[in-house]
Amino acid sequence: xxxxxxxxxxxxxxxxxxxxxxxxxxxxxxxxxxxxxxxxxxxxxxxxxxxxxxxxxxxxxxxxxxxxxxxxxxxxxxxxxxxxxxxxxxxxxxxxxxxxxxxxxxxxxxxxx
Amino acid sequence: xxxxxxxxxxxxxxxxxxxxxxxxxxxxxxxxxxxxxxxxxxxxxxxxxxxxxxxxxxxxxxxxxxxxxxxxxxxxxxxxxxxxxxxxxxxxxxxxxxxxxxxxxxxxxxxx
Numbered sequence: 001x002x003x004x005x006x007x008x009x010x011x012x013x014x015x016x017x018x019x020x021x022x023x024x025x026x027x028x029x030x031x032x033x034x035x036x037x038x039x040x041x042x043x044x045x046x047x048x049x050x051x052x053x054x055x056x057x058x059x060x061x062x063x064x065x066x067x068x069x070x071x072x073x074x075x076x077x078x079x080x081x082x083x084x085x086x087x088x089x090x091x092x093x094x095x096x097x098x099x100x101x102x103x104x105x106x107x108x109x110x111x112x113x
Numbered sequence: 114x115x116x117x118x119x120x121x122x123x124x125x126x127x128x129x130x131x132x133x134x135x136x137x138x139x140x141x142x143x144x145x146x147x148x149x150x151x152x153x154x155x156x157x158x159x160x161x162x163x164x165x166x167x168x169x170x171x172x173x174x175x176x177x178x179x180x181x182x183x184x185x186x187x188x189x190x191x192x193x194x195x196x197x198x199x200x201x202x203x204x205x206x207x208x209x210x211x212x213x214x215x216x217x218x219x220x221x222x223x224x225x
Binding site: 041044097098105 | 164213214218
């Protein structure tokens, strides 16, 4: 069966510090990978998605970047965090086929102080 | 302009009642629709998806889709306190990225 791992679960970082969140998927090959952010009490905003190694599409211009160095690894980064980067970050994967759902990791709650 | 809209709630129903959650979407290219449940502080879990007009039932849950009206709904029969959560509606165009666009979610409270 497929599993998705995302870490860390919680993170408190000072303004201006770098960020690296990692997500890995097991049990499937060539998945579509996604990074979403959820502000408190709000819906999910798609930040990045990837349909293959090295292929990153950005949905929202921001202080963040993403990379996919391996087939089942997706990394969200920032060189300098802003207060507005605080939120609940969710990695997800899907088969990339029509009418297929996305499966989410446990999420990372990031607080920038 | 938000592409998927939901009433934020809270929607309060008594235990055993039917909870009706609604969602509208603006992108006529959307082809698949998903309902996720999210407990506070947790990640979303898929309840069910639908892509054909009409009803789709799975246990206590029924999803309804009306593409002409651009309307999706989720009915929860025999609501339980454990159903209290935020319900997220999502739409997908089934294009290359197959991304899901989410609504803001409806908070459901089931009172014993």
